[in-house]
Amino acid sequence: MAYLNPRVLDLGLNVLVTETTRLHYCSDEPTTYAQAVSLSLGSKASPTIGAPVDRTPSGRKVTVAAVANGAATGAGSITHYALVDATNSRLLATRETAAAKAVATGDTITSAAFDVGIPGAGGA
Structure with a gap:
């Protein structure tokens, strides 16, 4: 049976924890x-990302905390999140939102917490 020590998975996830400088709310998947920058309808600087923990059914994950005060800089429908390292111009992770959300320039963006994970060596 294949196996990866949690440390192997955690080191990858720790890049998200230590290098993410901004959470963008995007109108499509970057x-x-x-x-990520051009599709951004708004963002949250320095989002809170928790330490790696077990993921079900296998692997490890981090949780990006809920946001109550994101700033909308454009109008449209938010369909994706993008975690970026703006210092080094890197897209670190992206995923679809649970549901599309319409915003207008100047709105305050709120979003629920979400997980980013790496499956264990067995898959899933």
């Missing part, structure tokens, strides 16, 4: 840092 595949690069430049796209």
Whole structure:
């Protein structure tokens, strides 16, 4: 049976914890840092990301805390999150939101907590 020590998985997830400088709320799924910025309808500086913990059914995950005070800088429908390292112009992670959310320029953006995980060596 394949096995990866949690430390192996945690080191990858710790990049999110230590290098994420901004959470962008995007109108589509970005595949690069430049796209995350150009598709951004708003953002939250320095989002809170928890330490790696066990993921079900296997692997490890981190939780990005809920946001109550994101700032909308554009109008449209938020469909994706993007975690970026703005210092080094890196897209670190992206995922679809649970539901699309319409925003207008100047709105306060709120979002629920969400997980980013790495499956264990067995898959899933």
